[in-house]
Amino acid sequence: xxxxxxxxxxxxxFPGVLANDDIDLSIEQGEIHAxxxxxxxxxxxxxxxxxxxxxxxxxxxxxKGKEVTxxxxxxxxxxxxxxxxxxxxxxxxxxxxENVILGxxxxxxxxxxxxxxxxxxxxxxQRYGLAVNPSAQIWQLPVGVQQRxxxxxxxxxxxxxxxxxxxxxxxxxxxxxxxxxxxKSLKEKGISVIFISHKLEEVMKICDxxxxxxxxxxxxxxxxxxxxxxxxxxxxxxxEVFLKIxxxxxxxxxxVLKVEALSAKDNRGLPAVRNVxxxxxxxxxxxxxxxxxxGQAELADVLxxxxxxSSGRVEILGKDVTDCTPLxxxxxxxxxxxxxxxxxxxxxxxxxxxxxxxxxxxxxxLSKWGILRRESIEEFAQQAIQEYGIRTPGAQVKAxxxxxxxxxxxxLARELSGNPDLIIASQPTRGLDVGATEYVRTKMVEARxxxxxxxxxxxxxxxxxxxxxxxxxxxxxxxxxIVPADQxxxxxxxxxxxxxxxxxxxxxxxxIQETEKAYESxx
Amino acid sequence: MLDQLLSIFANVEFYAxxxxxxxxxxxAAMGSLLAEKxxxxxxxxxxxxxxGAVGGIIGSGVTGNVWxxxxxxxxxxxxxxxxxxxxxxxxxxxxxxxxxGLNLGALGLSAVLYPLVFKxxxxxxxxxxxxxxxxxxxxxxxxxxxxxGNVFFNHLPPVYIGYLLAPVVWFILYRTSWGLKVRAVGExxxxxxxxxxxxxxxxxxxxxxxxACSGLAGAFLSIGLLGSYMENMTAGRGFIAYTxxxxxxxEPTGVLLGTxxxxxxxxxxxxxxxxxxxxxxxxxxxxxxxxxxIALISLVGKASWPASYGSPFRRExx
Numbered sequence: 089x090x091x092x093x094x095x096x097x098x099x100x101x102f103p104g105v106l107a108n109d110d111i112d113l114s115i116e117q118g119e120i121h122a123x124x125x126x127x128x129x130x131x132x133x134x135x136x137x138x139x140x141x142x143x144x145x146x147x148x149x150x151x152k153g154k155e156v157t158x159x160x161x162x163x164x165x166x167x168x169x170x171x172x173x174x175x176x177x178x179x180x181x182x183x184x185x186e187n188v189i190l191g192x193x194x195x196x197x198x199x200x201x202x203x204x205x206x207x208x209x210x211x212x213x214q215r216y217g218l219a220v221n222p223s224a225q226i227w228q229l230p231v232g233v234q235q236r237x238x239x240x241x242x243x244x245x246x247x248x249x250x251x252x253x254x255x256x257x258x259x260x261x262x263x264x265x266x267x268x269x270x271x272k273s274l275k276e277k278g279i280s281v282i283f284i285s286h287k288l289e290e291v292m293k294i295c296d297x298x299x300x301x302x303x304x305x306x307x308x309x310x311x312x313x314x315x316x317x318x319x320x321x322x323x324x325x326x327x328e329v330f331l332k333i334x335x336x337x338x339x340x341x342x343x344v345l346k347v348e349a350l351s352a353k354d355n356r357g358l359p360a361v362r363n364v365x366x367x368x369x370x371x372x373x374x375x376x377x378x379x380x381x382x383g384q385a386e387l388a389d390v391l392x393x394x395x396x397x398s399s400g401r402v403e404i405l406g407k408d409v410t411d412c413t414p415l416x417x418x419x420x421x422x423x424x425x426x427x428x429x430x431x432x433x434x435x436x437x438x439x440x441x442x443x444x445x446x447x448x449x450x451x452x453x454l455s456k457w458g459i460l461r462r463e464s465i466e467e468f469a470q471q472a473i474q475e476y477g478i479r480t481p482g483a484q485v486k487a488x489x490x491x492x493x494x495x496x497x498x499x500l501a502r503e504l505s506g507n508p509d510l511i512i513a514s515q516p517t518r519g520l521d522v523g524a525t526e527y528v529r530t531k532m533v534e535a536r537x538x539x540x541x542x543x544x545x546x547x548x549x550x551x552x553x554x555x556x557x558x559x560x561x562x563x564x565x566x567x568x569x570i571v572p573a574d575q576x577x578x579x580x581x582x583x584x585x586x587x588x589x590x591x592x593x594x595x596x597x598x599x600i601q602e603t604e605k606a607y608e609s610x611x
Numbered sequence: 612m613l614d615q616l617l618s619i620f621a622n623v624e625f626y627a628x629x630x631x632x633x634x635x636x637x638x639a640a641m642g643s644l645l646a647e648k649x650x651x652x653x654x655x656x657x658x659x660x661x662x663g664a665v666g667g668i669i670g671s672g673v674t675g676n677v678w679x680x681x682x683x684x685x686x687x688x689x690x691x692x693x694x695x696x697x698x699x700x701x702x703x704x705x706x707x708x709x710x711x712g713l714n715l716g717a718l719g720l721s722a723v724l725y726p727l728v729f730k731x732x733x734x735x736x737x738x739x740x741x742x743x744x745x746x747x748x749x750x751x752x753x754x755x756x757x758x759x760g761n762v763f764f765n766h767l768p769p770v771y772i773g774y775l776l777a778p779v780v781w782f783i784l785y786r787t788s789w790g791l792k793v794r795a796v797g798e799x800x801x802x803x804x805x806x807x808x809x810x811x812x813x814x815x816x817x818x819x820x821x822x823a824c825s826g827l828a829g830a831f832l833s834i835g836l837l838g839s840y841m842e843n844m845t846a847g848r849g850f851i852a853y854t855x856x857x858x859x860x861x862e863p864t865g866v867l868l869g870t871x872x873x874x875x876x877x878x879x880x881x882x883x884x885x886x887x888x889x890x891x892x893x894x895x896x897x898x899x900x901x902x903x904x905i906a907l908i909s910l911v912g913k914a915s916w917p918a919s920y921g922s923p924f925r926r927e928x929x
Contacts, residue, residue, distance in 0.1 A: 141805070160807065161805045161807055162807030165806070171805075173805070177802035177805045179794070179795045179798045179799040179802050180798065180799070180918070181794075182791070182794065182795065186795075187802075189788070189791070190791060190792070190795050190802075190803065190806050191792070191795075191803070191806030191808045192806075197788055198788055198789060199786060199787055200785075200791055
């Protein structure tokens with residue numbers, strides 16, 4: 089096999105951060121090569137330098153043995169490099185064909201001959217086994233199909249090297265299998281793939297060689313056949329990791345959250361949550377699995393008081409809190425860890441201290457007669473910073489200057505103070521690295537062990553499986569099944585997430601009562 | 612009184628006036644629609660139009676040739692557009708604030724330029740200066756059709772340009788590669804950037820086009836309809852044109868209908884004024900603006916502006 093791409097001593101710095109420290113990399117023709125590392129290890133930055141999104145401070149790029157300069161994406165595309173970003177670079181109101189042709193001359197320039205493009209896309213999708221409807225608008229398509237459009241876009245531009253940034257993060261288990269099949273067929277046709285990931289099993293399954301990055305440095309390049317997940321994890325983190333969280337079996341206590349036949353609409357006024365019923369008890373974590381966009385976000389909104397229910401009922405410790413305001417719900421002992429810490433979880437331009445007291449600043453001793461008491465707030469903040477090990481230069485530093493993991497610790501410190509009875513955690517570890525993920529999960533299990541009820545909403549199936557005592561699956565706004573975690577079958581859950589299987593139907597509440605009963609008798 | 616009102620609607624001249632009064636709004640709104648689709652707020656149309664109006668009178672008055680006036684009006688409009696593009700695209704300044712600044716600046720500059728060129732000092736405010744104005748262009752054959760001919764085919768040249776602009780803009784947006792770029796830049800500039808489209812280039816080009824069309828709209832007011840100039844001649848028509856874009860939900864057909872609605876309101880109030888039926892004229896002058904408000908409240912519903920609307924594009928911020 090011949091070498092397709094070689095990077096020599098690539099270096100990229102951002103203000104205050106050395107993102108890539110003299111990285112060397114070699115990609116061969118027709119191989120699937122993993123870039124493995126934690127968040128912030130510099131994988132995406134390195135690839136953005138190759139793709140012309142960033143300009144490296146120094147370093148040399150060789151393409152098919154010849155040195156090249158890549159100043160912008162256009163240069164990379166012209167060479168035959170395609171990149172599928174983690175956040176898709178597709179224009180939602182445009183069709184598949186329009187997105188594919190975008191930026192290229194159409195067959196009948198300057199006229200846009202979209203029919204001809206649709207035909208070409210059709211042919212291309214058949215050749216590589218990437219089924220899509222070329223005239224569908226992007227926003228109508230599931231994420232897995234959108235990803236195929238991104239790949240088609242690169243292939244249409246005659247890409248010989250495809251860079252995929254965390255391609256499986258948004259996919260269901262079935263879609264992951266489909267993606268892997270596509271990657272194998274690309275490989276057979278001689279196309280190279282760089283697969284950016286932090287998921288060990290996937291990398292082991294699909295890749296030929298693996299390059300591990302840590303803190304902006306290259307640790308090693310290994311053949312998949314000559315390494316183990318354990319060795320890779322150690323290289324990635326720099327120490328032994330134990331992702332298995334110690335969770336003692338506990339008997340669930342009284343019902344804390346009871347949701348009955350709850351429905352709600354999304355921002356466009358369409359039904360997003362449909363007739364959902366479940367309960368969460370003390371000493372219990374109920375995990376809600378599901379692909380993003382199946383009503384989980386709207387459900388969390390309703391439960392935290394940020395969205396009105398269109399029908400149904402929510403009870404906390406026996407009291408009706410349906411359509412209460414967020415403050416009233418907080419006063420019922422509810423903590424909410426929102427999915428998006430940058431926009432909903434924190435006020436980034438406020439200091440760490442101000443964010444920490446966000447839920448209690450109006451109470452004594454933090455304020456008196458409506459006037460904030462600086463010393464009390466500072467003291468409260470310092471205590472939280474100590475207790476949660478928040479790495480910050482000080483309490484008066486703006487929250488936006490903290491790393492993702494430390495930002496999430498600020499949210500946790502604020503929400504978990506005062507020992508809430510119910511914790512609604514939506515995507516609590518999204519975008520966090522292994523260390524921070526471990527920390528957040530430990531904190532959740534600790535809260536459960538002291539008697540809180542926890543509703544965990546996560547699109548990471550692995551997270552739901554690790555933490556939950558019971559698992560509910562949401563699809564199309566409905567709960568399509570609730571199973572005790574020790575009886576959970578990953579394939580069955582995967583099928584439910586994809587909507588091809590359901591354990592409950594019209595007689596939803598009845599079935600749930602049955603599972604509850606079975607659950608109680610199993611203790 | 613009802614009889615008198617009804618008589619307005621029975622008159623061919625009223626329908627021709629709708630077409631005429633719609634023209635400046637249509638030129639500005641349709642010309643700016645491409646920039647709007649590319650994600651730029653073209654709230655600076657008022658200033659572009661006003662500079663166009665004064666440019667028209669200067670060009671026509673100084674050279675004695677009305678077409679030189681049209682040319683200068685377009686150049687003035689493009690100049691305002693260029694300043695706006697530098698501020699909104701290159702500098703990344705707040706687009707509404709920049710627009711307000713440009714609109715006020717144009718108001719001041721036009722009030723200075725006009726007396727300066729025609730050297731009448733104080734006098735200029737009282738006396739009306741006449742300059743060569745645009746000739747009527749009757750379309751052969753079509754113009755002779757009864758009723759229809761008078762309503763649609765016996766107008767000043769910019770009228771035809773305005774109505775042709777609607778299908779042309781639609782065609783550019785939806786049937787050319789370039790229009791696809793414009794839409795992509797407005798909806799997802801980062802995606803456009805990653806496939807090698809220059810977001811800045813698209814936005815500059817569309818803003819300059821908006822400037823040229825708005826400049827022509829201004830000239831239509833000064834050296835088209837009147838052949839003379841008054842201070843603040845546009846009187847908020849740039850803002851109404853902007854409203855028509857919102858009203859039309861950023862689609863060419865919608866924008867066309869919006870401008871026609873406001874053009875009709877304008878034509879109607881002029882005719883009611885002429886009836887002399889005891890309503891103070893100030894109220895009648897308000898009429899188109901009131902219609903604008905009511906239209907926006909009752910008909911628009913949830914607007915659908917481009918996703919990157921009003922936000923400057925920064926590459927490394929994404």
